[in-house]
Amino acid sequence: MKLIVAKDRDNVIQELMNIIKTVSDESIAKDKVFNIGLSGGSLGSFLATGLPNLKTDLSKWRLFFCDERVVPEDSNDSTYGFYKTTLIGTTNLKEDQFVKIKQGLSAEEAAKDYTEQIRKHFPDAVIPRFDLLLLGMGPDGHTCSLFPDHPILDENDRWIAPITDSPKPPPSRITMTFEIVNNAKNCIFAMCGKEKAPMVKRILQDKEDLPAGRVKPTNGEVYWILDDSAAGDLNK
Numbered sequence: 548m549k550l551i552v553a554k555d556r557d558n559v560i561q562e563l564m565n566i567i568k569t570v571s572d573e574s575i576a577k578d579k580v581f582n583i584g585l586s587g588g589s590l591g592s593f594l595a596t597g598l599p600n601l602k603t604d605l606s607k608w609r610l611f612f613c614d615e616r617v618v619p620e621d622s623n624d625s626t627y628g629f630y631k632t633t634l635i636g637t638t639n640l641k642e643d644q645f646v647k648i649k650q651g652l653s654a655e656e657a658a659k660d661y662t663e664q665i666r667k668h669f670p671d672a673v674i675p676r677f678d679l680l681l682l683g684m685g686p687d688g689h690t691c692s693l694f695p696d697h698p699i700l701d702e703n704d705r706w707i708a709p710i711t712d713s714p715k716p717p718p719s720r721i722t723m724t725f726e727i728v729n730n731a732k733n734c735i736f737a738m739c740g741k742e743k744a745p746m747v748k749r750i751l752q753d754k755e756d757l758p759a760g761r762v763k764p765t766n767g768e769v770y771w772i773l774d775d776s777a778a779g780d781l782n783k
């Protein structure tokens with residue numbers, strides 16, 4: 548685990564962009580494509596600020612969703628909808644580079660369909676290996692739509708699982724499972740603010756078994772980028 552503590556939000560975004568650029572450039576040099584997973588929440592606003600200035604070949608990016616809300620694309624709750632309005636036009640990313648959930652399906656159907664969409668992009672993989680997953684952490688320790696004490700945490704025969712009782716609204720979502728998350732080459736948590744500090748301590752220092760703490764790629768790296776406030780409860 549690599550812990551990076553940065554002064555404030557701007558510095559968190561800078562650290563985040565530095566790692567994204569490194570992994571993107573390396574992946575494109577090696578594979579001619581960069582497979583990245585996005586999350587919703589405040590991570591989205593970091594990307595909306597940072598990506599328009601990022602110097603890397605965005606035309607080689609394929610963007611997936613670590614989790615997505617099962618809502619219409621034009622809903623304020625749609626994670627893709629957020630990225631569409633903030634990144635298309637401000638960057639060179641094009642709509643067809645986003646691997647989106649299919650509209651008009653139940654969570655169960657959308658999860659199955661999304662699994663098949665992922666499979667097409669990783670045709671030979673036993674488990675897809677993403678270059679980079681960008682993750683957020685809720686104040687209860689959830690990440691993606693993997694919530695504490697939910698049976699979905701132990702899902703080990705699906706890459707993508709549906710959830711219809713998410714404690715964070717909206718209730719209907721699909722999410723990557725730990726099977727796919729922990730097969731990634733790199734995962735980054737990025738967060739700001741003192742409301743994250745108690746949970747950051749419980750996970751990073753007290754090593755409590757909470758979903759965000761279970762992100763430990765078996766053959767990869769996990770980064771935690773925190774601002775001073777989010778890191779505020781950690782022992783110096």
Ligand SMILES: O=C(O)[C@H](O)[C@@H](O)[C@H](O)[C@H](O)COP(=O)(O)O
Pocket residue numbers: 586587588589590614615616626682683684685686689690691692715
């Ligand atoms: O709800 C979503 O769409 C998410 O992907 C979710 O897992 C998010 O990353 C965390 O809830 C943290 O959200 P905040 O950064 O807004 O606290």
